[in-house]
Amino acid sequence: MLLNMNIPCFIHFSERLVSPLYSSVPTTTTATVRCSRADNIAIEGRNLNFSFTTNQAKAVPILKDCSLRIPSGQFWMLLGPNGCGKSTLLKILAGLLNPTSGTVYVNEPKSFVFQNPDHQVVMPTVDADVAFGLGKFNLTNDEVKSRVSRALHAVGLSDYIKRSVQTLSGGQKQRVAIAGALAEACKVLLLDELTTFLDETDQVGVIKAVKNSLDTSAEVTALWVTHRLEELEYADGAIYMEDGKVVKYGNAASIRSFIEAKQSFYIKQINS
Ligand SMILES: Nc1ncnc2c1ncn2[C@@H]1O[C@H](COP(=O)(O)OP(=O)(O)O)[C@@H](O)[C@H]1O
Ligand SMILES: [Mg+2]
DSSP states (O other), X not given: OOOOTTOBOOXXXXXXXXXXXXXXXXXXXXXXXXXXXXXXXXXXXXXXXXXXXXXXXXXXXXXXXXXXXXXXXXXXXXXXXXTSSHHHHHHHHHTSSOOSEEEEEEOSSEEEEOSOGGGTOOSSBHHHHHHGGGGGGOOOHHHHHHHHHHHHHHTTOGGGTTOBGGGSOHHHHHHHHHHHHHHTTOSEEEEESXXXXXXXXXHHHHHHHHHHHHHHOTTOEEEEEOSOGGGGGGOSEEEEEETTEEEEEEEHHHHHHHXXXXXXXXXXXXXX
16 A cells, blocks of 8 residues: 555655666656655555657557565565566666656665666765765765765675775676665665676676675665576565566566576477
8 A cells, every 4th residue: 555645755866876768758647656655665566557659659568567566675686588678667666767657656765776887986986986975965074984884894895995996897886886875875776787797706796785785774675687597596576577567576486487487488399
């Protein structure tokens, strides 16, 4: 149940994590964003639809009646074939796109972390980058230092505090971006295929950093888009999409078995 139905709230972002995404956005929306609820749900989408409008004014459906609920403090993953609508759904949850219809609730503040590590970091050193978004909070120097240090500890980068960001690997840059969000007391992390451009060591480093961020603070919830089945071992729950629809969601092990069964069915079909 959505609470405070009549109280709209402003969507908070760490500006550096957000860039313009699409030139075409739907012209009408019945969607609403609500804040503060008493139950334990950090992310909820109900009956979300999203269409792009072509130059010929034709609506092309991308998301079709997608619903999901993610409990607070959990690490969930969103999987599905290329082009099935994962990034679109994540951007709607982030407030970067408006759904054509449906209802969105996401705990705030929230941050969206993009795929390309080089789009995440803006300052020359690690500590300056993590502190970048804290200017708006009117904190003392000691408070800033303490937040930066706690956030870097959560992502396993305490020893890198004075490092130049240019010397970091892609995965370390992603972790600095996540630390920036944590330093701002972000409650929801929306992470879009962060491990795509990373080597294996970096992939594991980033996923463990997210997991550890959730373990460090019971308030942080993460939704992680991936196409790597093996990453499901870190997840509390998962959502599987196909062709713009949420096909299945539940515990990570059952989603993994579901996808593996689909894959082996598909392989048998093409080999027969
Ligand atoms: N700017 C856009 N204009 C039109 N169609 C788009 C745009 N961006 C994405 N799409 C289409 O929306 C569908 C879902 O895309 P996306 O959410 O990026 O999928 P995924 O992240 O699962 O790979 C795809 O068919 C894609 O081609
Ligand atoms: Mg995508």
